[in-house]
Amino acid sequence: MKQNVVVATHHKTGTVWMSTVFKAIARRLGANYVDFWSHYGRLDRVLKTPFILMNHNSIFARHASELRREDVRILHLIRDPRDVLISAMHYHKKADEPWLHERISGSHESSYQQRLNSLATMYEQYVFELENATGSTIEAMLDWQYDRPNCLEVRYEDLWSDRSLSLWRQAASTLGFEGSELEVCEKCFWDHSLFGQASRANRRHARSGEAAQWKSEFTPELAEAFVHRFPDALQALGYEEDDRWIESLTVWPKLQAQGCTAR
Structure with missing residues (x-):
């Protein structure tokens, strides 16, 4: 070397x-x-x-x-941050990494994993993940020089x-x-x-190594939540030129079957 x-x-x-x-x-x-x-x-x-x-x-x-x-x-x-979100959420629901089983700061009852699994719909689970661990990951990708x-x-x-x-x-x-x-x-x-x-x-x-999993997992509602939290992330990282990708989500896939309804 x-x-x-x-x-x-x-x-x-x-x-x-x-x-x-x-x-x-x-x-x-x-x-x-x-x-x-x-x-x-x-x-x-x-x-x-x-x-x-x-x-x-x-x-x-x-x-x-x-x-x-x-x-x-x-x-x-x-x-792609959208695939990071999908992979991380499913992984964190069942992984045995120690931090997932420590009590959340400010909570005397639940750990990160318990809190994630307690949410009723996949939409809520994804949003929780987006606002917490995966949010930090996306921020780190954006902050890299x-x-x-x-x-x-x-x-x-x-x-x-x-x-x-x-x-x-x-x-x-x-x-x-x-x-x-x-x-x-x-x-x-x-x-x-x-x-x-x-x-x-x-x-x-590995749950799945496939690219562009978001196309079969994201709903328009989840896409809007993602863009609200990270409005320019996909453009900054070179994955999209604008937000028109949301318009391609014409089918409500897995999340709808899990109880995700319009809010």
């Missing part, structure tokens, strides 16, 4: 996918794989070159200087459709892998992708 690599993702934008891929790459190439938040307080001591540093929420706080190192290349991965010269910006959707691995090979090369290292990167990507030879553990974690 001629460069150290920083992988910056966001919740439900392919974090588990990228972590398994890059763990495998680090293992095969003898690089030092470091989970950012597990080593936050002692990062200066554990970052031994060559390293691959994984940050699951792309917030670097007092370690932001690591992104400006001349020997670092960054892969930053985003996803997108003009870093050493950063490769990639969309989850593009990687998901990259069955020929052409985009992945280009990304690996940009990150500084070369020669036989590129072959290792290609094999690790294929072995740990849901459309390739993904492990059973990865398949259990």
Whole structure:
């Protein structure tokens, strides 16, 4: 490796996918794989070159200087916020992550997961998620600095459709892998992708890796709630040019069957 690599993702934008891929790459190439938040307080001591540093929420706080190192290349991965909302809501309803089972601040009775599951309709569950955990994720995607010269910006959707691995090979090369290292990167990507030879553990974690799930989940009402909360997010992230996508939601799909009525 001629460069150290920083992988910056966001919740439900392919974090588990990228972590398994890059763990495998680090293992095969003898690089030092470091989970950012597990080593936050002692990062200066554990970052031994060559390293691959994984940050699951792309917030670097007092370690932001690591992104400006001349020997670092960054892969930053985003996803359509509408699909992030869908994936996160369903995941948070049943996941066993500790924070989901801690009492909500100001509440003496319920945890985040309990509160989410107590809501009567999927519409209410989505809005709760949008105003809380997923809202923070979307804000983090919007707050990212997108003009870093050493950063490769990639969309989850593009990687998901990259069955020929052409985009992945280009990304690996940009990150500084070369020669036989590129072959290792290609094999690790294929072995740990849901459309390739993904492990059973990865398949259990993922509800669905498909892109544009929002087209079959969003109702006009949910779309309006989304745009009210994040009026310019889709445009800022390059997923829509305007709000005309709402007009395409002519069919009331799953939410209506779950008790979502006009309000």
